[in-house]
Amino acid sequence: MPLHRTEAIVARSMDFSESDKIVTFFTRGFGKLRGIAKGAKKSKKRFGNSLELFSHVNLFFFEKENLGLARINNCNMIEAYARIQKDIKKVACGSYFLELIDGLMGEREKNAAVFSLLADSLSLINCQDLGTGIARIFEIRVLSLLGYQPQLERCLVCGQMLSNKERFWFSPLRGGIVCNTCSTNLGKLSPTSTGTLRMLILARDMEFKKVHRLVFSKQALRESEDALTGFIRCQMGKEPNSMRFLKKIQNLDNMV
C-alpha cells in the first residue's frame, strides 16, 4: 500500500474506541475522505492537536483497496485557525462552510479551487470579523465553482439585462433573477435590489484577497441571505443544520 500525502482540512472528528478516532477530511487531492487514526487519542507525537475541527494539515494516509476508511498514518499541522475555536460565531460560520461542501459535493469528488476557497475563507474568518457577509461571499463562490452558479445578470425568462431602471426578483427554485414584467405566476420570489445583485456579482468575481473590502449594507445582507439560502435549500433539498445555527447566532447578535 503506497503512502499518500495531500493537504487537508478536518471536517469532522469523533472518538471511535478507547484509543482511535474516525476523521472526515476535505482534501485538495482526493476530495472528501474518511479515515481511521489508530491510537490518535494517545499518540500526541503522531497527531498532536492536528485532528481538531478546521485544522489545516498535511495528511499522510494509506488507501484501502475498496476505498473504504483510509488508514491515517500521521498529520502535520499547517494552520490550526486557533481564533475560530474561541469564537462561537466563527465556529458557526466555519461549520457552515464545511456543511455546504459536504452537501454539494460527492465522496472523493476533488476540486482544488473549492479546497483553496475553504482554506482562504477559514484563514480570513480566523484573522478578521466580517460578520455574516463572509457567509454570502462563500456561498456565491462555492456555488459558482461547483457549477450551480445562479443567473444574476439577466432575467431568466426574457433575457433583459440587470439595470437600475427595472425591478428584479430572485427565484430560489429557478436559480436566478426575473424582471418585474416576468415575475407573475412564478411561485415564491425574493425581492432583490440592483445594488444587492451587483454586490453578489462582485463577491463572486473579484480576487479573493480583496473580498474583505466588501461591505454589505443591512439591506444587501438581508436580500442576499434570502436569495442564496433559499437557492441552497432548493439544491440540497433541506436546510443545512449549520445554516439554522448561524441565523440563530446572528439574531442573538442583533438583539444586543
Ligand SMILES: [Zn+2]
Ligand atoms: Zn423578464
